[in-house]
Amino acid sequence: MGAFGQPEPYEEPVRGLGPLARLRSRTGVAAVCVVLGLGLIGGALAGSWLTGEDGERTADSGFAAAGSLWHNVPVDQLFPPTVQGTGAGPGGADRSWTRIAVAPDTGCAGAFDPLLARALAPVGCARLLRATYTDATRTHVTTVGLLFTKADPAAMAGLAARFRNERLDRRTDLLPLPYAAKGTPAAGFGAKQRASWTVSVLTDAPIVAFAVSGWADGRTVDTPEPAPDAVRSGATSAPAQAGLGNEAQGLADRIQRKLRQTVSPATEKPS
Structure with missing residues (x-):
């Protein structure tokens, strides 16, 4: 033939x-x-x-799919009612978090301290989603957020480079604000109660992910510590000793992991 x-x-x-x-x-x-x-x-x-045509198409479709998750995916899929943190605590201890409040999805007006709002302004704000969790002992509270931007991949890469090069994610005047809900352990979780935090500018999605943690009893914190510093071995600050860096970092990592798992099925090619 x-x-x-x-x-x-x-x-x-x-x-x-x-x-x-x-x-x-x-x-x-x-x-x-x-x-x-x-x-x-x-x-x-x-x-x-x-x-790299196939790779570029896959990356582009994944980026676009991620940007539409805020109105295409149920809140329980983005912020699960319970999150398991195997090995996420100090010394590799396991953690478990329970969602106690979900903020209404909103724009970004008044949702960030002025300097952080200014730093994030170049990528715009399409929608902001937030949820607050408590640990198994109800001693700590952590707000995790997903800022869906209006930016393209180049703009997200530029913002990520700026945060990395200027260490904006380590500045105590650029902390995210918590979401406090009445009648929950986070009722007294305000700006002065912020103890540790993390901010991640994603480059494979038009999203800025963040988390901020504090004590559930409403105690104030004079010197918050970024999660990457608070989780280091030998760290002696109060947030580090209490494991609040692990709370912020561990929960943020798992919410981001869930986010990518949600995007993947929508962009996989049929076999």
Whole structure:
């Protein structure tokens, strides 16, 4: 059978060639067709690998899908009622968090301290989602948030680079605000109760994820400590000793992991 399943052309016997010669001639033609076919396939694959077309399409679709999660996905999928934190506590201890409040999805007006709002302004605000959790002992409270921006991948990469290079995620004047809900252990969780925090500018999604933790008894904190510092071995600050850095970092990591798991099925190619 010839290439592309076309019928073989009728070959009139060539005078002077015996059966063996005719067989060799047909074999040679078939070999040439195979080589040409492989060359075309190989060239197409090489072009795809060199241009990264499939990877770019997948990345673009994932970025777009992530940006629409705030109105396409139930809140329980973004902020599960309970979150397990295996190994997330100090010394690798397990943690478990229970959601106690979900803020109405809103814009960003008044949702951040002025300096943090200014730092985030270049990527815009499409929607802000927040939920507050408490640990199993109801000693700590942590607000985790997802800021859905209006930015494209380049703008998100630029903001991530600025946060990284200028260490904006370590500045105590750029803390996220907590979400306090009446009648919950977080009722007294205000700006002065913020003890540890983390801010992550994602580059594979138009999202800024953050978490901020504090004590459930409403005690004030004079010197908050960023979670990356509070979780270091040997850290001696009050937030570090209480494990509040682990609360913020552990919960934020797992909410981000859940976010990516939610995006993946929508962008997977059919097998």
